[in-house]
Structure formats: structure tokens, C-alpha cells
Amino acid sequence: MHVDARHTLTPLTTTQRAMLLQDLQEARVQSRSAPGGGNRKMSYLAAWDVRRTLIRVFGFGGWTNTIEESKIIKVETDLPRPNGRATPFRVTAQVTTGLYIHQLGAIYMGVAAASQSGSDIGEVADFAIKTADSDAFKRAAMNLGTQFGLSLYNNGQTQDVVNQVLAPDQNGRAMRTRTIEEARIAALLEAAEKEIESGVIVDTEALQQAMTADVIGDTDMEFGENEDRPAQPTRQQVQRSVQNPGQPQTPPPTQGAVDAVGEAFRQ
Numbered sequence: 001m002h003v004d005a006r007h008t009l010t011p012l013t014t015t016q017r018a019m020l021l022q023d024l025q026e027a028r029v030q031s032r033s034a035p036g037g038g039n040r041k042m043s044y045l046a047a048w049d050v051r052r053t054l055i056r057v058f059g060f061g062g063w064t065n066t067i068e069e070s071k072i073i074k075v076e077t078d079l080p081r082p083n084g085r086a087t088p089f090r091v092t093a094q095v096t097t098g099l100y101i102h103q104l105g106a107i108y109m110g111v112a113a114a115s116q117s118g119s120d121i122g123e124v125a126d127f128a129i130k131t132a133d134s135d136a137f138k139r140a141a142m143n144l145g146t147q148f149g150l151s152l153y154n155n156g157q158t159q160d161v162v163n164q165v166l167a168p169d170q171n172g173r174a175m176r177t178r179t180i181e182e183a184r185i186a187a188l189l190e191a192a193e194k195e196i197e198s199g200v201i202v203d204t205e206a207l208q209q210a211m212t213a214d215v216i217g218d219t220d221m222e223f224g225e226n227e228d229r230p231a232q233p234t235r236q237q238v239q240r241s242v243q244n245p246g247q248p249q250t251p252p253p254t255q256g257a258v259d260a261v262g263e264a265f266r267q
Contacts, residue, residue: 009105012170016057021165024146024158043156045149047134050141053148062102065137069096070129073113075121090117093128099140110140 012020028049034040054063074092081087092115099108112135116128141148146160154161 010103012104017165017170019057020145020147021160021162022147023160024149024151026158029152029156029158041156043152045138045152047138050138050148054141057144057147058101058103064098064100064102065140066098066100067095067133068098068109070094070133072125072128074115075125079117087117088119089121089124090115091121091125091128093125093132095129095132095136097133097136097140099137101144106143108140108143110136110138110142112136112139 028045029043030046031041031043034042051065071094072091073094074090076090076092077088079087079090092113094111094113096109096111099110100106101108112132114128114131114135116124116131118124118127138149142150142153144150145162146158151157151159151161
């Protein structure tokens with residue numbers, strides 16, 4: 001598949017992520033008899049529905065579906081049927097499709113085979129290729145999660161099976177950054193307690209505010225929403241020494257404690 005380098009890769013938006021992680025609407029699910037006969041049913045999404053969902057999530061022109069390979073792998077004639085009459089033609093086709101999501105630069109491949117029977121060899125072959133193409137296309141799109149039929153492979157369930165994504169810029173990065181920053185806050189507060197023990201009074205409230213500003217700032221920068229935020233205490237304002245009247249000058253922080261705070265900021 002040819003990838004057009006002119007497409008600009010951008011992260012999923014919050015709305016896109018929310019839609020992709022929703023449960024599958026039961027009204028979208030269809031069923032048919034499973035291969036092999038019997039009463040077993042197979043749940044699936046119609047190809048047109050998958051295309052509609054791709055347009056809704058990624059936009060008109062936001063994705064490309066290609067046929068990488070299409071071939072007739074078997075042609076059978078005069079096959080007997082239970083009613084005693086013969087089937088003139090049965091054609092089996094195999095198709096490999098590619099699905100390219102421009103926004104993500106992602107390429108998914110799908111392969112499927114299908115058989116169709118009838119009296120006109122041209123129509124039968126065309127129908128077999130179309131059916132295989134639709135199935136291969138849906139298998140490629142399934143890599144985009146529950147909204148594209150992934151959950152149906154889990155015994156036909158419609159509840160979302162992805163739940164969360166930890167990849168950068170795909171819903172997990174902000175959560176993971178927040179966790180790291182909270183750990184950083186705890187480390188700085190612990191260092192501040194040691195400073196208090198050595199005689200230096202630390203403004204822990206300012207410390208908490210400054211580190212919380214780091215959490216919000218680091219997270220919002222990923223989504224371009226860091227404008228017009230109120231000024232927060234600087235790290236230089238976090239720590240202050242207090243000279244008590246009639247008491248000797250409070251000694252400066254030990255170098256070890258300063259290094260510990262600095263290392264926490266750098267991590």
C-alpha cells in the first residue's frame with residue numbers, strides 16, 4: 001500500500017478516544033448461521049456500518065481502503081445438491097485488503113475467502129470476490145477496537161474489551177504523567193520533612209501548589225490547553241527560612257537535602 005507522506009500525523013482527540021472506548025450498540029450487531037450448519041449463530045457488523053463508523057471517527061477522506069490482492073482460488077461445476085439438482089457453478093475467491101488511517105499513519109491488513117454458487121459464472125465470481133472483500137475489510141478494521149467488531153470475537157459480547165490505552169497520546173499518557181508527578185510530589189515532601197528536622201522551615205503548601213502546577217501544565221500541554229492559567233508559586237518560592245527572634249541564624253539546608261530535591265525535579 002502506498003502511504004502519502006503529505007498527510008500530517010496527529011494524535012487522537014479526546015472525543016475520538018471516548019467514542020472508540022464505548023460499548024458497541026446492540027442495534028448495530030447482526031447475526032447469521034455459523035458455517036457447518038446447526039443452530040449456532042455468528043455475530044457480525046455489516047460492511048456498510050463499518051464504513052460509516054470510519055467516516056464518523058476519522059472523517060471523509062480520513063482513511064483509505066485498498067484491495068492488495070484478489071484471486072479466484074477454485075471453480076467447481078455441476079455440484080450435487082440434496083434435492084437432486086446440480087449447482088452449475090461454485091466459485092471461491094480470496095481477497096487481501098489494506099486499511100490506512102491517515103491521521104494515525106496506521107496500516108491494517110485483512111485476508112478472507114468466500115464461496116458463492118449460481119448459474120452465471122460471471123455473477124457468481126463477482127459475488128464471491130465482493131463477499132471476500134467485505135470480510136477482509138472488516139477484519140482489517142477490527143484492529144481499531146470494539147466499535148469495529150473486536151468485542152464480538154469474545155463470544156459475541158458488546159461490552160468494550162479495550163477499556164484503556166496506555167500508548168502516548170492515546171488516553172493513557174495524561175494518566176501516566178499524572179501518576180509520575182504525584183510520586184514526585186511525595187518525594188519532595190519527604191525531602192522537605194528532612195529539612196524541617198534540620199531546622200529549616202519549608203512552606204509545604206507552596207510546595208504542593210508548585211508541584212500541582214507542574215502536573216496540570218505537563219498534562220495540558222499535550223492537548224494545547226495551557227493558556228491563561230493563573231500564576232503559580234515558583235520553585236524558588238517553595239522553600240523559605242525563618243529567623244526566630246533571639247535565636248541564632250538558622251543554618252542553611254544541607255547539601256544532601258538540596259541535592260535530593262534537585263534530583264526529584266530532574267526525574
